[in-house]
Amino acid sequence: MDALLNLLPHIINGISLGLLFALIALGFMLIVGVMELINLAHGSLFALGAYAAMLIISPDPAWFGPLGQWYLGLPLTLRYIVGIALAPALVAIVGFGLEFCMRRTYGKDPLYGLLLTFGAAMVLEESIRLFWGSGEQVMPVPQAVSGAFLFGDLIYSRYRFFAAGFAVAVILLVWLFLERTPYGAIIKAGAHDSEMVRALGINLTRLRLYVFGFGASLAAIAGIVMTPIWGLRPHVGVDAVVPAFLIIVLGGVGSFWGAVIAGVLVGLVVGLTGAYASEWSLLSMYLLLIAVVTFRARGLFGKKSMLEA
């Protein structure tokens, strides 16, 4: 009983961590699923989103004069909401630009797209460093979701549960968008058979543009949500892109719920090893992946992908 009581907080913690992992993987999943492109710039877009939000939430008062003063006088919660709404849109624009560069690689070996995003990741990271400096940054969080609470005799972070809840909301919204709207249907069709989509008279070029922008903005949202937990520095993206790819392979390329379940699974494994064998907590997710993929070649719920050809 005692052992169980000890275990319970770690399970709860693992699940909330897992939801965050799933959120991190969401944008990556969309792009790899629809465009069959491994977006190595995912992490940099993640970081860029966080930096952009930080800039929107607490800009340098010297920049806009009295207007800036007035804006900074607004309640933090309001500015936070503005940031979380606006920053992903800005990152989507960067995503559009990147997709535009990508066009010349379509129809060629998928490695070219990957190489391009690898280069873009370097450029974005260094641009962040030039603009914001390489120091550690802190994003202010509204009072309502910060601080800690006591449960049993353990202290939990309020923000963490907010973040996990937020992740669930975003995941559900994206799912509803894909399943219940005509746009979602087109995107899914595009993932399934791009020739058919074109035959139906849908502009594939524009579809790809939007999907990439959407994926980029999802990366940005994940960045904003994770920043109060991980902190923010120019190279923070590396910490996001590796778990993202891992979760996608584990869940299976092209499977929405596969990615979500894989995220939670990775969260649980990392959380539990963190508690009982902490030195293995980072390796554990790779071992999980190798164990699963050895027996299920395409991950938990994967379908055959174009990228295998």
Added chain:
Amino acid sequence: MSKKTSVTRRSALKALGGVSLGGAAFYGPWKHNRVYAAASDKPLKIGITSDASGQYANSGASDRRGMHMAIEEFNAKGGINGRKIETIHIDTETTPATGSRAAERLISREECGFLIGAVSSGVANAISQVAQKYGCVYLNTNSSSPTESGENAHRVKFVWDGNGNNFAQAAVNNAMTAYGKDWLLLTNDYVWGHNTSAATRKLVDKYGGSIVDEILVPQGTRDFSSILLKVQQAKPSVVAAAVGGDDQKAMRQQVAQLGLGENMAWINNQQDWPDVYGLPLENLFGVFGTTWYYKLGLPGVSEFVARYQAMYPETAMQVPGNVFYNGYMATRELLSACERAGSTNNIKVIKELEQLKVSAEDRMQHHDAWMNPNTHQMQQTIYLATANHGAEDKDDMFKILSNSSPEAVQDKTADAAANLEPYEATPSYEA
């Protein structure tokens, strides 16, 4: 970065824009540098090996500012023995393999007389191994791994920061009497973490405390939630953390979120100023070590800060910290040693540095400092500090709690482990 460098950088970029990436490009700027070097009465060239990308990019920048300020001061006085000092920097990327290549390049291609700079111990190691091969004097300004002046000590390498062992000695006894005897160790699972925690463990045993648990934190950990829950479940009286780099930054953020800093006694080995500058005070929990603080209230400190602000008016970090201080002091002492020796012969400079003694006044610390000739580590005052709640100045983040003399915190294990190469085995040259 000073204005001057930014101009050269811009012109260098223009040069890059002008030539395509063919073979011809490689004649460009380098050839030019050579001619310049020959024409200006052979300046003294110093290679700066510091990180501009990767985990320690920010500390690296601070370190470089320290070196540049010292060099600028000497150049203003007319250089070393009548020679101007020039610098060239290569990004070591917080990667040892790159550190090796940078050192090879700076020594053999740029013909640098001295190399300065390090934050990561892995990089410092890599550089010092190459430097030893050529006999090139190398200053490890800011890496605080005990191995740097222990088993990986070299005749050409001098270490200027306090190490994990020094900080543990300053903290353990005090903390045990103040907070209790049940300690939990949080150890980053790599060489520095293990060494530092081993030093702490030894001292805890010595003063009659006990270690309730040691939690190993893999390098690269970003999520500390399960570890922090585990710490709470263990209910120790003191948590001694030897967690460094980005891991430490993430941990700090998560401890602050939980308010655990107030609920538990924490000992954090060392907090580098560039890592914490500008963060909310909640992130600065517990007691931690440092070698210097800009509000020490000693003579000369406020002038030093003023010089910093005059030279770097646009830097985000508006006051200097320990990393800057170490970079500055190391460079200044190297150049002074050249002056005292009246020569830039490496062996003469090494011998000069080995008998270095700096008065407390010159160091702007509470105690006299001296170079340990066996380990090549600067023996200096170690301060314990905590977050300074309620200060008017937002930059005044530390409250200094105590200072320990170098003798009180001396790393005795390093003396036994260090095995410097003999002078004869170190190639000699004139810088």
Added chain:
Amino acid sequence: MQQTKAQPTFWITRQMLVLFAVLGTMPLWAESVGLYQYLGVEIVIWMIFALGFNLLLGYTGLPSFGHGAFFGLGAYAFGLVQHELAVSLWLGLLGAVALAAAGGGLVACFLSHRRGIYFALMSIAFGQVFWFVAIKWHAVTGGEDGLLNIPRPAFDFGVGHLALDNNTALFYFVLAVLAVVIIGLWRLVHSPFGKVIQAVKQNEMRTAFVGYNVWLFKWSAFTISAAVAGLAGGLFAMAQESAYPDVMSLHASGFVVMMTLIGGGFVSFWGPVIGAAVFFLARDLLGSMTETWLLWYGLMFMAVVVFKPEGIAGAWQDMVKRRSSGRERGGHAGAALAAQLKR
């Protein structure tokens, strides 16, 4: 890929002679163009690594993003042999090749029935495991600080020996190894084995239907490529006199992919050679000029992918083709050269 007619393959080609001549004279001219000998050593080592890597990427069509692991295995093996067994060049390199081949063979067992994205992603996962173990297993690898003070054993050839302490001597040694690797790989890709793996790249299923054991060919290509990576890693440990875990990181694994593609590994045997040289020279040049070298470096890669995805070798082939078609008649020499640059 071009359907090559059955023509005899030579052991030594004109390109090889040009390459060896350029590299062989490098110690004479390197300094005067602002290079330094050590850089040459690293470039040649990475050429070996990239050439072996391209057997997998360019010829078999398998994108491995964990190849740094085998490079690292080679480096550690070389260091451990020197520290624990005997200070010996041949034993060290043998150990490097053997350990990397063993590691590669093991990983290939898991990967050889994978293709495309799953292959790429799984190779990352395995690479990370090796990297993690290298950092974790302090007692053997020295952990984060790496394996230090690895000696450079002398080149012993029975009747005499040659010290490799200085970088010029080491350069000639690694160049000799490069020559052996180039000739070996050149023969390999033009052998029946080479034809089969290229067929696997084009259409795995059809190759299987024809009756080849595709799994075994993929496994062999992976293992050979890992062994070459290990050889390069062993030489790298010698050059650096240390072995660090960083070379196993995702970044280092990504770099070898980049240099292979930038050079034009998909269209030419020589792509990796060109790519490694450009990769290091650009990095060295940019790094010495600006602290923000990463920005320009990234832009360079993006530009190559956007404007000339076939890489530098591809651009060269185009140029030669254009010139030879312009000179309607006497275009034989140019066309011949272009054909030679193809595999």
